[in-house]
Amino acid sequence: MAKEKKAPRPRAQTPKGFRDYFGTEVTERAHMLHTIAGVYHRYGFEALESSAVETVEALGKFLPDVDRPNEGVFAWEDDDDGWVALRYDLTAPLARVYAQHRNDLPTPYRRYAMGPVWRNEKPGPGRFRQFYQCDADTVGAPSVAADAEICAMLSDTLEEVGIPRGDYLVRVNNRKVLNGVLETMGLSDDAQQQAVLRTIDKFDKVGESGVRELLGKGRLDASGAYIDGVGLSDDQAAPVLAFLTSKGADAAATLANLRAAIGGSAIGAEGVDELEQIATLLDAGGYGSSRIEIDPSVVRGLGYYTGPVFEAELTFEILDEKGRKRQFGSVSGGGRYDDLVKRFTGQSVPATGVSIGVDRLLAALRAKGRIGGTAQGPVVVTVMDKDRMADYQSMVAELRNNGIRAEVYLGNPKNFGNQLKYADKRESPVAVIEGGDEKARGVVQIKDLILGAKLAQSASLEEWKERPSQYEVTRDQLVAKVREILSQWA
Amino acid sequence: MAKEKKAPRPRAQTPKGFRDYFGTEVTERAHMLHTIAGVYHRYGFEALESSAVETVEALGKFLPDVDRPNEGVFAWEDDDDGWVALRYDLTAPLARVYAQHRNDLPTPYRRYAMGPVWRNEKPGPGRFRQFYQCDADTVGAPSVAADAEICAMLSDTLEEVGIPRGDYLVRVNNRKVLNGVLETMGLSDDAQQQAVLRTIDKFDKVGESGVRELLGKGRLDASGAYIDGVGLSDDQAAPVLAFLTSKGADAAATLANLRAAIGGSAIGAEGVDELEQIATLLDAGGYGSSRIEIDPSVVRGLGYYTGPVFEAELTFEILDEKGRKRQFGSVSGGGRYDDLVKRFTGQSVPATGVSIGVDRLLAALRAKGRIGGTAQGPVVVTVMDKDRMADYQSMVAELRNNGIRAEVYLGNPKNFGNQLKYADKRESPVAVIEGGDEKARGVVQIKDLILGAKLAQSASLEEWKERPSQYEVTRDQLVAKVREILSQWA
Structure with a gap:
């Protein structure tokens, strides 16, 4: 009889571009989000958690990054609602939520939101298809006081999560000023305006001379490919470059340079006035x-x-992957976008907000050594006699009731070496041992594993003898002795 | 010329079965999850956050609820990975994670996970297609000490989130005992065993007599439909009913009853022994x-x-929707499942765990009035003179720097009544007013809005006069006076 053919085993693998987060990766992020929520709360912002799934029509095509494909969402067809998709950011859902619930929400509505978003893009190194966003937005406030508030809140947030003053800078610009520059240049052709905007977006990468070339005839990029330019003359391109490089020694100087760059443009003047108000506030x-x-x-x-x-x-x-020094760079961005809700209601609603790249911010804190030290593992109570599990269980209960992280070894207790290897893998600071002999004498052995590891690394024979890393105490001294050891390493 | 036809506006609506969570709904849940994570951490459990998206082959068909359709997931086809789906629980991903990372994880591996899961089911009242789960599991520990630990942790967790001792009960049973009962009955036909299991599952709903009928000829249910029975004789059904009702006055009595119910079954005896060990531990x-x-x-x-x-x-x-008293009921369930990882690796790995219904637990705490009191809104600094926004901005900055939740009014300040209505909608405890006259005299007006509302509801004219709800203080007394008022209502 032919053997029945079995289905092949499933691969134990996340889909491409997805990953799992373990231990401190999860708790450090949770802690950061908790801290950020505290600042946002103090500013009067209210929490919002919208559903992860939205109708495709509600999501629309409002990806803030112009280079991304509009199709970059995970979508499927639902029996009830037609095409639905996982949210790709937290702003598009805010527009839907505000349009849906606007009669019940205060105006202005300040809200924050934190959670995963999904992008259906080719994954790459460090580039995942699910990642966290953390946003704060004010909907319904036309005044730049709302923008200034967001900037202040961002500054407070960075300091509260552990970036000291001097290690960060919140930089503010205004789209209206650029519009004024374009107006002064007489650049009214929409396609050409868009081309200039796309070029400006590369300023970070290619610098002033690169932008000059790209606004003109074009540029040979690092890979050797020739990128066509917008086709402006040097004279035409000059105001754009003046705008980009108009930062002065202080706010007053910068504002003066900007006023020069916008010429007589009304929208440009409005933009410069807004920047001045923001600076004053x-x-x-x-x-x-x-x-x-x-x-x-x-x-x-x-x-x-x-x-x-x-x-x-x-x-x-920080040092980059090639060991070169470079500035850590951007961890957050935002701005004013006044047309997002209009899609739903027909009415233009002013909105401004900011998004913090939580994972980048965590990476920055790790790079500076401010988080991610060795996490303290639990105290491990070893099992010397598996028929006395109740004794060991009562020890861990006692330790936990005193606020000490503790666990009993739950693997096969036969090989004691395996128990100590386990404690090592768990980064346990302390192991507790109570064999039959100890039980009979009413004592327990307590091993200081951190000291033990240090001694094993470097101690001379004399030091070994002088500083024992294992102590015998009476059973009722268990909690006190463990606490004493932990306090040394805290 | 014909008018250009515009695309219809998108509906501002979540997909069916999805919802948004606002304000305290979000923060109370976050607070509860934080508390639960604290208990789990103390027990030595490590956080795990797996990706929301899994390959369909990795998810498998392991829904714990036997009545659910296997198709109950949201799935779509991915270019790279074939069919992928949103996770429907946190257990199936744990199996995948353990199989994928087992060489790097300690054994046993204790982990907790919290987050949304998605079910593609017909939504109903209070039944959503996205909801939170909060799980803790121990993988790789065959001993019932691991099960006992989960029960102890569940008990501690309930108390720590605010369910006092006496208001909850963790109840423990064992599948092996039931297997022993079925063996004793001589019920070896697999289909008939499954039918008995399905019937037992209705014990909560139909009670002892209902189960008796369903094990026998059948039963007329409440809706008038006739449900076919399993077809056992009364004698055959008796051991099952003896098992279900074998709870005695104490653990010893219950265990004695169970030993009687399982007859000479070896697997049954193993089950009763396990229960006894759990009780001892x-x-x-x-x-x-x-x-x-x-x-x-x-x-x-x-x-x-x-x-x-x-x-x-x-x-x-609690009172149910019809005003009748009923027990609140189950908020958490779990047990041992030894075959989950085997699908991936071919090796059977013991596992035991528990899942807490976070939203039900929150509902219970709300029903008991332990959470969900009126959340305190922010202090609202009103805008009397919009050219002095900088003055108001510096007031809120001062309040916030002193840890007081505060915001400046960012709507159109023209109508002062609207500002107070806004403060009301925000449940603000205090409003701050500084008009031109106050500014000139170096004072601010501080309105106690909670006292004001109380007085407006019930005070006599005398009380109104005796207890003013508005105070004038000098500008430098702002923080102190606001703090004094807030401390009264904290």
């Missing part, structure tokens, strides 16, 4: 230029936003 | 029968699990 709140500054070279998202634009940058240096 | 840890008890009437998931089964029930009464 922030000064009044104690947020000087060492924390937040006007900087016209901020270009990210300038094509997407309609007014003020913000970016938070970490200014300290 | 829990007693040693201080978890007496007022917190955790052996109860053979626990039937949920008995068809799914392979050994000990647990359920946490809240024992206090």
Whole structure:
């Protein structure tokens, strides 16, 4: 009789571009989100958790990054609702939520949201298809006071999660100023305006001379490919470059340079006035230029936003993958976008907000050694006699009731070496041992595993003898002795 | 010229069966998850956050609820990985994660996971297609000490989130005992065994007499439909009913009853021994029968699990939707399932765990008034003169720097009544007012809005006069006065 053919075993693998997070990766992020939520709460923002799934029509095509394909979502057809998709950011759902619930929400509505978003893109190194976003937005407030508030909150948030003043800078620009520059240039052709916007977006990468070439005839890029230019003459391109490089020694100087760059444009003047108001409001709140500054070279998202634009940058240096020093760079961006709700209601609703790249911010704190030290594992109570599991169980209960992280060894207890290997893998600071002999004498052995590891690494024979890493105490001294050892290593 | 036809506006609506969570709905859940994570951490469990998306082959067909359709997932075809789906629980991903990472994980591996899961089912009232699960599992520990630990942890968790001792009970049963009963009955036909298991699963709903009818000829249910029975004789059905009702006055009595019910079955005896060991271990840890008890009437998931089964029930009464008193019921369930990882690796790996219904637990705490009191809104600094926004901005900055939740009014300040209506909608405890006159005199007006509302509801004219709800203080007294008022209402 032929043997029945079995189905092949499933591969134990996440789909491409997805990953799992373990231990401190999860708890450090949770802790950071908790801290950020605290700051947002203090600013009067309310939590919102919208559903992960939205109808495709509600999501629309509002990806802030112009280079991304509109199709970059995970979508499927639902029996009830037609095509639905996983949210690709937290802004599009906010527009839907505000349109749906606007009669019950206060105006202005300040909300924050934190959670995973999904992008159906080719994954790459460090580029995942599911990642966290953490947003705060104010809907229904036309005044730049709302923008200034977001900048102040961003500054407070960075300091509260552990980036000290001086290690970050919130930079503010304004799309309206750029519009004024384009108007002054007489660049009214929409396609050409878009081409200029796309070019400006590369300022971070290619610098002033690169932008000059790309606004003109074109540029040979690093890979040797020739990129066609927008086709402006040097004279035509000059105001754009003046705008991008108009940062002065202080806010007043920058604003003066900008006023020169916009010529007689009304929308440009409005933009410069807004930047001036923002600077004044922030000064009044104690947020000087060492924390937040006007900087016209901020270009990210300038094509997407309609007014003020913000970016938070970490200014300290780290070593990149090739060992070269470089600035850590941007961890947050945002700005004003006044048309998002209009799709649903027909009415234009002013909105401004910011998104923090939580995973990048965590990476920054790790790079600076501010988080991610060795996490303390649990105290491990070893099992010397498996018929006395109840004794060991009562020890861990006692330790836990005293607030000490503790577990009993639950693997096969036969080989004691395996138990100590397990404790090592768990990064346990302390192991507790109670064999039959100890039980009879009413004592327990307590091993200081951290000291033991240190001694094993470097101690001389004399030190070994002088500093024992194992102690015998009476059973009722268990908690006190463990606590004493833990307090040394805390 | 014909008018251009516009695309219709998108509906601002979540897909059916999905919803949004606002304000305290979000923060109360976050707080509860944080508390639960603290208990799990103390027990040595490590956080795990697996990806929301899994390959369909990795998910398999392991829904614990036997009545659910296997198709109940949201799935789509991916270019790289074939069919992928949103996770429907946190157990199937754990099996995949353990199989994928087993060489890097400690054995046993204790992990907890919290997050949304998705079910593609017909939504109903209070039944959503996205909801939270909060699981803890131990993988690789064959001993019932692992099951006992889960029960103890569940008990501690309930108390720590605010369910006092006496208001809950963790009940423990064992699938092996039932297997012993079926063996004793001589019921070796697999289809008939499954039919008995399905019938037992209805014990909660139809009670002893209902199960008796369903094991026999059949039963007329409440809707008038006739449900066919399994077809056992009364004598044949008796051991099953003896098993279900074998709970005695204490653990010893219950265990004696169970030993009688299983006759000479070896697997049954193993099950009863396990229950006895669990009871002994829990007693040693201080978890007496007022917190955790052996109860053979626990039937949920008995068809799914392979050994000990647990359920946490809240024992206090609430009023149901028709105003009748009823016990709140189950908020958590779990048990031992030894075959989950085998699909991937071919090796059987013992596992035991528990899942807490976070949303039900929150509902219970709300029903008991332990959470969900009126959340305190922010102090609202009103805008009397919109050219002095910087003054108001510096007030809120000062309040926030002193840890007080505060915001400046960012709507159109023209109508002062609207500002107070806004403060009301925000449930603000205090409004701050500084008009031109106050500014000139160096003072601010501080309105106690909670006292104001109370007085408006019930005060006599005398009380109104005696207890003013508005105070004038000098500008430098702002923080102190606001703090004084807030402390009254904290």
